[in-house]
Amino acid sequence: MPPAERSTRDRVLDAFETLLVTQGSRAATLDAVAAQAEVSKGGLLYHFHSKDELVDGMLTRLREQGARDAAAMSEAPEGPVGYYLETSVDSGSDFDRALIAAGRIAQENDTRASNALADLREGWFVVLREHLGDESLARTIQLIGDGLYFDDTTGLAEKNALQHVRDVLQRLGAL
Amino acid sequence: MPPAERSTRDRVLDAFETLLVTQGSRAATLDAVAAQAEVSKGGLLYHFHSKDELVDGMLTRLREQGARDAAAMSEAPEGPVGYYLETSVDSGSDFDRALIAAGRIAQENDTRASNALADLREGWFVVLREHLGDESLARTIQLIGDGLYFDDTTGLAEKNALQHVRDVLQRLGAL
DNA sequence: GGAACTGTACCGGCTGGACGGTATAGTGGA
DNA sequence: TCCACTATACCGTCCAGCCGGTACAGTTCC
Numbered sequence: 001m002p003p004a005e006r007s008t009r010d011r012v013l014d015a016f017e018t019l020l021v022t023q024g025s026r027a028a029t030l031d032a033v034a035a036q037a038e039v040s041k042g043g044l045l046y047h048f049h050s051k052d053e054l055v056d057g058m059l060t061r062l063r064e065q066g067a068r069d070a071a072a073m074s075e076a077p078e079g080p081v082g083y084y085l086e087t088s089v090d091s092g093s094d095f096d097r098a099l100i101a102a103g104r105i106a107q108e109n110d111t112r113a114s115n116a117l118a119d120l121r122e123g124w125f126v127v128l129r130e131h132l133g134d135e136s137l138a139r140t141i142q143l144i145g146d147g148l149y150f151d152d153t154t155g156l157a158e159k160n161a162l163q164h165v166r167d168v169l170q171r172l173g174a175l
Numbered sequence: 176m177p178p179a180e181r182s183t184r185d186r187v188l189d190a191f192e193t194l195l196v197t198q199g200s201r202a203a204t205l206d207a208v209a210a211q212a213e214v215s216k217g218g219l220l221y222h223f224h225s226k227d228e229l230v231d232g233m234l235t236r237l238r239e240q241g242a243r244d245a246a247a248m249s250e251a252p253e254g255p256v257g258y259y260l261e262t263s264v265d266s267g268s269d270f271d272r273a274l275i276a277a278g279r280i281a282q283e284n285d286t287r288a289s290n291a292l293a294d295l296r297e298g299w300f301v302v303l304r305e306h307l308g309d310e311s312l313a314r315t316i317q318l319i320g321d322g323l324y325f326d327d328t329t330g331l332a333e334k335n336a337l338q339h340v341r342d343v344l345q346r347l348g349a350l
Numbered sequence: 351g352g353a354a355c356t357g358t359a360c361c362g363g364c365t366g367g368a369c370g371g372t373a374t375a376g377t378g379g380a
Numbered sequence: 381t382c383c384a385c386t387a388t389a390c391c392g393t394c395c396a397g398c399c400g401g402t403a404c405a406g407t408t409c410c
Contacts, residue, residue: 024283026201043360108199114330136339147318150325155289164311215386
Protein backbone atom coordinates (compact mmCIF):
# COMPACT_ATOMS: atom_id res chain seq x y z
CA MET A 1 0.00 0.00 0.00
CA PRO A 2 1.46 3.40 -0.97
CA PRO A 3 1.57 6.09 1.72
CA ALA A 4 -1.81 7.74 2.20
CA GLU A 5 -1.89 10.65 -0.21
CA ARG A 6 -2.03 14.15 1.15
CA SER A 7 -5.58 15.42 1.45
CA THR A 8 -6.72 18.27 -0.77
CA ARG A 9 -7.08 20.41 2.31
CA ASP A 10 -3.45 19.85 3.23
CA ARG A 11 -2.30 20.42 -0.32
CA VAL A 12 -4.09 23.77 -0.34
CA LEU A 13 -2.37 24.79 2.90
CA ASP A 14 0.98 23.61 1.50
CA ALA A 15 0.41 25.69 -1.61
CA PHE A 16 -0.54 28.77 0.40
CA GLU A 17 2.60 28.49 2.51
CA THR A 18 4.82 27.88 -0.49
CA LEU A 19 3.56 30.98 -2.25
CA LEU A 20 3.89 33.12 0.87
CA VAL A 21 7.47 31.98 1.38
CA THR A 22 8.74 32.12 -2.18
CA GLN A 23 6.81 35.08 -3.55
CA GLY A 24 5.46 37.07 -0.61
CA SER A 25 1.95 37.80 0.48
CA ARG A 26 1.05 39.87 -2.53
CA ALA A 27 1.46 36.82 -4.72
CA ALA A 28 -0.51 34.49 -2.47
CA THR A 29 -3.87 35.12 -4.11
CA LEU A 30 -6.67 32.59 -4.02
CA ASP A 31 -6.26 31.91 -7.73
CA ALA A 32 -2.53 31.36 -7.35
CA VAL A 33 -3.00 29.11 -4.33
CA ALA A 34 -5.59 27.03 -6.16
CA ALA A 35 -3.35 26.68 -9.20
CA GLN A 36 -0.36 25.71 -7.06
CA ALA A 37 -2.45 23.11 -5.23
CA GLU A 38 -3.84 21.84 -8.55
CA VAL A 39 -7.37 22.47 -7.35
CA SER A 40 -9.96 24.75 -8.86
CA LYS A 41 -10.76 27.95 -7.08
CA GLY A 42 -14.18 26.57 -6.29
CA GLY A 43 -12.54 23.53 -4.75
CA LEU A 44 -10.34 25.70 -2.60
CA LEU A 45 -13.30 27.71 -1.39
CA TYR A 46 -15.13 24.54 -0.56
CA HIS A 47 -12.51 23.78 2.09
CA PHE A 48 -11.84 27.35 3.20
CA HIS A 49 -14.75 29.73 2.83
CA SER A 50 -12.55 32.82 2.75
CA LYS A 51 -8.94 33.91 2.72
CA ASP A 52 -9.26 34.52 6.44
CA GLU A 53 -10.22 30.91 7.02
CA LEU A 54 -7.23 29.87 4.97
CA VAL A 55 -4.99 31.82 7.34
CA ASP A 56 -6.71 30.29 10.34
CA GLY A 57 -6.22 26.82 8.93
CA MET A 58 -2.55 27.48 8.38
CA LEU A 59 -2.00 28.84 11.88
CA THR A 60 -3.83 25.92 13.48
CA ARG A 61 -1.60 23.48 11.66
CA LEU A 62 1.44 25.55 12.64
CA ARG A 63 0.56 25.36 16.33
CA GLU A 64 0.28 21.59 16.10
CA GLN A 65 3.66 21.35 14.39
CA GLY A 66 5.14 23.72 16.97
CA ALA A 67 4.00 21.64 19.91
CA ARG A 68 5.66 18.58 18.38
CA ASP A 69 8.85 20.57 17.74
CA ALA A 70 9.17 21.81 21.34
CA ALA A 71 8.78 18.24 22.55
CA ALA A 72 11.45 17.01 20.13
CA MET A 73 13.74 19.82 21.25
CA SER A 74 13.63 18.91 24.92
CA GLU A 75 14.43 15.28 24.12
CA ALA A 76 17.04 15.85 21.40
CA PRO A 77 20.21 13.73 21.82
CA GLU A 78 22.45 16.68 20.89
CA GLY A 79 20.77 18.77 23.60
CA PRO A 80 18.16 21.51 23.28
CA VAL A 81 20.64 24.25 22.38
CA GLY A 82 22.17 22.30 19.53
CA TYR A 83 18.77 21.22 18.29
CA TYR A 84 17.43 24.77 18.51
CA LEU A 85 20.32 26.28 16.54
CA GLU A 86 20.25 23.60 13.87
CA THR A 87 16.55 23.99 13.31
CA SER A 88 16.81 27.79 13.25
CA VAL A 89 18.38 27.65 9.83
CA ASP A 90 15.89 26.82 7.17
CA SER A 91 16.24 23.15 6.41
CA GLY A 92 13.31 23.24 4.05
CA SER A 93 11.10 21.21 6.33
CA ASP A 94 7.34 21.61 6.38
CA PHE A 95 7.61 23.25 9.77
CA ASP A 96 10.15 25.80 8.54
CA ARG A 97 7.93 26.66 5.65
CA ALA A 98 4.92 27.10 7.91
CA LEU A 99 6.92 29.29 10.26
CA ILE A 100 8.17 31.58 7.53
CA ALA A 101 4.70 31.77 6.03
CA ALA A 102 3.24 32.80 9.37
CA GLY A 103 5.90 35.51 9.61
CA ARG A 104 4.75 36.95 6.33
CA ILE A 105 1.18 37.07 7.56
CA ALA A 106 2.20 38.60 10.88
CA GLN A 107 3.76 41.47 8.99
CA GLU A 108 0.41 42.37 7.50
CA ASN A 109 -0.59 43.37 11.02
CA ASP A 110 -2.47 40.15 11.67
CA THR A 111 -2.62 39.55 15.41
CA ARG A 112 -3.64 35.91 15.02
CA ALA A 113 -0.32 35.22 13.31
CA SER A 114 1.68 37.34 15.76
CA ASN A 115 0.11 35.52 18.69
CA ALA A 116 0.82 32.12 17.19
CA LEU A 117 4.47 33.04 16.64
CA ALA A 118 4.82 34.50 20.11
CA ASP A 119 3.40 31.33 21.64
CA LEU A 120 5.81 29.15 19.67
CA ARG A 121 8.76 31.27 20.74
CA GLU A 122 7.69 31.08 24.36
CA GLY A 123 7.62 27.30 24.10
CA TRP A 124 11.21 27.19 22.88
CA PHE A 125 12.35 29.69 25.49
CA VAL A 126 10.94 27.61 28.33
CA VAL A 127 12.92 24.59 27.16
CA LEU A 128 16.13 26.63 26.77
CA ARG A 129 15.87 28.28 30.19
CA GLU A 130 15.11 25.05 31.97
CA HIS A 131 18.04 23.34 30.32
CA LEU A 132 20.53 26.17 30.88
CA GLY A 133 19.27 27.53 34.19
CA ASP A 134 20.35 30.97 32.99
CA GLU A 135 17.81 33.43 31.71
CA SER A 136 20.24 35.85 30.07
CA LEU A 137 21.98 33.07 28.22
CA ALA A 138 18.69 31.52 27.16
CA ARG A 139 17.41 34.85 25.82
CA THR A 140 20.67 35.53 24.01
CA ILE A 141 20.66 32.11 22.37
CA GLN A 142 17.10 32.64 21.34
CA LEU A 143 18.10 35.93 19.75
CA ILE A 144 20.90 34.18 17.87
CA GLY A 145 18.36 31.65 16.62
CA ASP A 146 16.10 34.48 15.52
CA GLY A 147 19.03 36.06 13.73
CA LEU A 148 19.89 32.82 11.93
CA TYR A 149 16.28 32.45 10.98
CA PHE A 150 15.93 36.04 9.83
CA ASP A 151 19.07 35.92 7.70
CA ASP A 152 17.95 32.71 6.14
CA THR A 153 14.54 33.99 5.20
CA THR A 154 15.88 37.26 3.83
CA GLY A 155 18.50 35.68 1.63
CA LEU A 156 21.30 37.09 3.78
CA ALA A 157 22.47 33.76 5.17
CA GLU A 158 26.17 33.34 5.81
CA LYS A 159 27.52 29.89 5.01
CA ASN A 160 29.57 29.47 8.16
CA ALA A 161 27.28 31.32 10.52
CA LEU A 162 26.36 28.26 12.53
CA GLN A 163 30.02 27.28 12.97
CA HIS A 164 30.89 30.73 14.28
CA VAL A 165 28.03 30.58 16.75
CA ARG A 166 29.09 27.15 18.00
CA ASP A 167 32.60 28.49 18.56
CA VAL A 168 31.34 31.38 20.68
CA LEU A 169 28.82 29.29 22.64
CA GLN A 170 31.56 26.81 23.51
CA ARG A 171 33.53 29.60 25.14
CA LEU A 172 30.42 30.24 27.26
CA GLY A 173 30.05 26.58 28.14
CA ALA A 174 26.58 26.51 26.66
CA LEU A 175 27.29 23.74 24.21
CA MET B 176 12.91 80.12 11.06
CA PRO B 177 11.18 76.77 11.38
CA PRO B 178 13.15 73.71 10.24
CA ALA B 179 13.20 73.43 6.47
CA GLU B 180 10.07 71.51 5.60
CA ARG B 181 10.43 68.11 4.05
CA SER B 182 10.15 68.10 0.30
CA THR B 183 7.13 66.46 -1.27
CA ARG B 184 9.43 63.80 -2.70
CA ASP B 185 10.70 62.93 0.74
CA ARG B 186 7.22 62.96 2.21
CA VAL B 187 6.11 60.47 -0.44
CA LEU B 188 9.01 58.18 0.40
CA ASP B 189 8.24 58.56 4.12
CA ALA B 190 4.63 57.63 3.47
CA PHE B 191 5.60 54.61 1.39
CA GLU B 192 7.91 53.37 4.13
CA THR B 193 5.37 53.99 6.86
CA LEU B 194 2.72 51.98 5.05
CA LEU B 195 5.11 49.14 4.32
CA VAL B 196 6.16 48.98 7.96
CA THR B 197 2.81 49.37 9.64
CA GLN B 198 0.54 47.58 7.19
CA GLY B 199 2.69 45.43 4.94
CA SER B 200 3.28 45.59 1.23
CA ARG B 201 -0.25 44.71 0.26
CA ALA B 202 -1.46 47.94 1.80
CA ALA B 203 1.21 50.12 0.23
CA THR B 204 -0.79 50.98 -2.88
CA LEU B 205 -0.17 54.16 -4.84
CA ASP B 206 -3.50 55.57 -3.72
CA ALA B 207 -2.72 54.84 -0.09
CA VAL B 208 0.79 56.27 -0.34
CA ALA B 209 -0.53 59.45 -1.90
CA ALA B 210 -3.18 59.81 0.79
CA GLN B 211 -0.65 59.20 3.58
CA ALA B 212 1.71 61.77 2.08
CA GLU B 213 -1.17 64.22 1.65
CA VAL B 214 -0.39 64.50 -2.04
CA SER B 215 -2.65 63.76 -4.97
CA LYS B 216 -2.02 60.58 -6.90
CA GLY B 217 -1.03 62.75 -9.85
CA GLY B 218 1.46 64.53 -7.63
CA LEU B 219 2.99 61.25 -6.53
CA LEU B 220 3.32 60.08 -10.12
CA TYR B 221 4.88 63.38 -11.03
CA HIS B 222 7.86 62.50 -8.81
CA PHE B 223 7.89 58.73 -9.34
CA HIS B 224 6.64 57.56 -12.72
CA SER B 225 5.85 54.06 -11.47
CA LYS B 226 5.78 51.95 -8.35
CA ASP B 227 9.13 50.54 -9.40
CA GLU B 228 10.66 54.00 -9.39
CA LEU B 229 9.21 54.53 -5.94
CA VAL B 230 11.05 51.43 -4.72
CA ASP B 231 14.26 52.61 -6.38
CA GLY B 232 13.93 56.00 -4.74
CA MET B 233 13.45 54.39 -1.35
CA LEU B 234 16.47 52.09 -1.72
CA THR B 235 18.69 54.91 -2.91
CA ARG B 236 17.80 56.95 0.15
CA LEU B 237 18.36 53.87 2.33
CA ARG B 238 21.89 53.38 0.99
CA GLU B 239 22.73 56.99 1.78
CA GLN B 240 21.39 56.61 5.32
CA GLY B 241 23.29 53.33 5.69
CA ALA B 242 26.62 54.85 4.73
CA ARG B 243 26.13 57.55 7.36
CA ASP B 244 25.18 54.92 9.96
CA ALA B 245 28.27 52.76 9.41
CA ALA B 246 30.44 55.88 9.80
CA ALA B 247 28.66 56.81 13.04
CA MET B 248 29.09 53.26 14.30
CA SER B 249 32.84 53.18 13.90
CA GLU B 250 33.18 56.49 15.74
CA ALA B 251 30.61 55.89 18.48
CA PRO B 252 31.82 56.82 21.99
CA GLU B 253 30.22 53.66 23.48
CA GLY B 254 32.10 51.54 20.95
CA PRO B 255 30.83 49.88 17.76
CA VAL B 256 29.32 46.86 19.54
CA GLY B 257 27.26 48.95 21.93
CA TYR B 258 26.19 51.25 19.14
CA TYR B 259 25.26 48.34 16.92
CA LEU B 260 23.13 46.61 19.54
CA GLU B 261 21.36 49.79 20.58
CA THR B 262 20.47 50.65 17.04
CA SER B 263 19.33 47.10 16.31
CA VAL B 264 16.22 47.63 18.34
CA ASP B 265 13.76 49.80 16.54
CA SER B 266 14.10 53.27 17.97
CA GLY B 267 11.61 54.62 15.50
CA SER B 268 14.26 56.55 13.61
CA ASP B 269 13.92 57.29 9.92
CA PHE B 270 16.70 54.84 9.24
CA ASP B 271 14.96 52.04 11.14
CA ARG B 272 11.80 52.63 9.23
CA ALA B 273 13.63 52.58 5.91
CA LEU B 274 15.38 49.37 6.88
CA ILE B 275 12.20 47.58 7.83
CA ALA B 276 10.47 48.82 4.71
CA ALA B 277 13.28 47.47 2.54
CA GLY B 278 12.93 44.13 4.29
CA ARG B 279 9.28 44.00 3.29
CA ILE B 280 10.18 44.65 -0.32
CA ALA B 281 12.99 42.10 -0.25
CA GLN B 282 10.47 39.47 0.74
CA GLU B 283 8.56 40.00 -2.47
CA ASN B 284 11.57 38.52 -4.21
CA ASP B 285 12.99 41.89 -5.22
CA THR B 286 16.73 41.54 -5.75
CA ARG B 287 17.32 45.29 -5.68
CA ALA B 288 16.12 45.34 -2.09
CA SER B 289 17.97 42.17 -1.11
CA ASN B 290 21.19 43.56 -2.54
CA ALA B 291 20.79 46.85 -0.73
CA LEU B 292 20.24 45.06 2.59
CA ALA B 293 23.15 42.70 2.03
CA ASP B 294 25.44 45.65 1.30
CA LEU B 295 24.35 47.45 4.47
CA ARG B 296 24.94 44.34 6.58
CA GLU B 297 28.38 43.90 5.08
CA GLY B 298 29.23 47.46 6.05
CA TRP B 299 28.33 46.81 9.68
CA PHE B 300 30.16 43.51 9.75
CA VAL B 301 33.39 45.09 8.53
CA VAL B 302 33.28 47.58 11.38
CA LEU B 303 32.52 44.87 13.97
CA ARG B 304 35.30 42.54 12.81
CA GLU B 305 37.89 45.30 12.67
CA HIS B 306 37.00 46.42 16.16
CA LEU B 307 36.89 42.94 17.71
CA GLY B 308 39.57 41.19 15.67
CA ASP B 309 37.48 38.01 15.99
CA GLU B 310 35.37 36.84 13.10
CA SER B 311 33.25 34.32 15.03
CA LEU B 312 32.39 36.86 17.69
CA ALA B 313 31.65 39.49 15.10
CA ARG B 314 29.32 37.17 13.21
CA THR B 315 27.60 36.06 16.40
CA ILE B 316 27.04 39.64 17.53
CA GLN B 317 25.68 40.46 14.12
CA LEU B 318 23.26 37.55 14.47
CA ILE B 319 22.16 38.84 17.87
CA GLY B 320 21.54 42.22 16.28
CA ASP B 321 19.52 40.57 13.54
CA GLY B 322 17.53 38.72 16.19
CA LEU B 323 16.81 41.91 18.11
CA TYR B 324 15.78 43.57 14.91
CA PHE B 325 13.63 40.66 13.79
CA ASP B 326 11.84 40.41 17.12
CA ASP B 327 11.22 44.11 17.11
CA THR B 328 9.74 44.16 13.67
CA THR B 329 7.56 41.14 14.28
CA GLY B 330 6.10 42.39 17.51
CA LEU B 331 7.93 39.72 19.52
CA ALA B 332 10.29 42.09 21.30
CA GLU B 333 11.25 41.22 24.87
CA LYS B 334 11.60 44.24 27.15
CA ASN B 335 14.86 43.19 28.78
CA ALA B 336 16.40 41.52 25.77
CA LEU B 337 19.16 44.10 25.40
CA GLN B 338 20.11 43.83 29.09
CA HIS B 339 20.42 40.05 28.83
CA VAL B 340 22.62 40.37 25.77
CA ARG B 341 24.88 42.90 27.49
CA ASP B 342 25.24 40.51 30.40
CA VAL B 343 26.35 37.66 28.16
CA LEU B 344 28.65 39.80 26.02
CA GLN B 345 30.39 41.08 29.14
CA ARG B 346 31.26 37.50 30.05
CA LEU B 347 32.89 37.26 26.61
CA GLY B 348 34.78 40.50 27.09
CA ALA B 349 33.15 41.95 24.01
CA LEU B 350 31.68 44.94 25.76
C1' DG C 351 -33.69 -4.07 -5.52
C1' DG C 352 -34.36 0.23 -7.09
C1' DA C 353 -36.04 5.01 -7.08
C1' DA C 354 -35.53 9.20 -4.42
C1' DC C 355 -32.78 11.75 -1.82
C1' DT C 356 -28.61 13.64 0.94
C1' DG C 357 -23.92 15.04 1.72
C1' DT C 358 -19.31 15.60 0.10
C1' DA C 359 -15.98 17.17 -3.05
C1' DC C 360 -15.16 19.74 -6.57
C1' DC C 361 -15.44 22.75 -11.33
C1' DG C 362 -15.53 27.08 -13.80
C1' DG C 363 -17.79 31.27 -14.89
C1' DC C 364 -19.13 35.66 -13.16
C1' DT C 365 -19.21 40.30 -10.71
C1' DG C 366 -17.91 44.30 -8.26
C1' DG C 367 -14.30 46.60 -6.47
C1' DA C 368 -9.46 47.77 -6.08
C1' DC C 369 -5.13 48.71 -8.23
C1' DG C 370 -1.46 50.51 -11.45
C1' DG C 371 -1.08 53.61 -14.74
C1' DT C 372 -2.51 57.35 -18.28
C1' DA C 373 -4.37 61.62 -19.61
C1' DT C 374 -5.68 66.15 -19.32
C1' DA C 375 -7.35 70.55 -17.75
C1' DG C 376 -6.50 73.74 -14.25
C1' DT C 377 -4.04 76.50 -10.31
C1' DG C 378 -0.77 79.12 -7.42
C1' DG C 379 3.70 80.80 -6.64
C1' DA C 380 8.55 82.23 -8.13
C1' DT D 381 6.11 81.62 -18.32
C1' DC D 382 7.68 77.60 -16.24
C1' DC D 383 7.49 74.46 -12.18
C1' DA D 384 5.11 71.84 -8.99
C1' DC D 385 1.56 70.38 -8.17
C1' DT D 386 -4.28 69.33 -7.72
C1' DA D 387 -8.46 67.22 -9.39
C1' DT D 388 -10.95 64.24 -12.08
C1' DA D 389 -11.88 60.93 -15.31
C1' DC D 390 -10.64 56.99 -17.33
C1' DC D 391 -8.72 52.05 -18.89
C1' DG D 392 -7.28 47.27 -18.48
C1' DT D 393 -6.12 43.90 -15.23
C1' DC D 394 -6.32 41.44 -11.13
C1' DC D 395 -8.52 39.77 -7.14
C1' DA D 396 -11.89 38.00 -3.45
C1' DG D 397 -15.88 36.01 -3.09
C1' DC D 398 -20.24 34.03 -4.92
C1' DC D 399 -23.06 30.93 -7.48
C1' DG D 400 -24.94 27.32 -10.41
C1' DG D 401 -23.78 23.14 -11.67
C1' DT D 402 -21.62 18.12 -11.83
C1' DA D 403 -20.17 13.67 -10.19
C1' DC D 404 -20.64 10.24 -7.11
C1' DA D 405 -20.88 7.57 -2.79
C1' DG D 406 -24.14 6.50 0.75
C1' DT D 407 -28.65 6.18 2.94
C1' DT D 408 -33.65 5.72 3.29
C1' DC D 409 -37.95 4.02 2.23
C1' DC D 410 -41.09 1.30 -0.27
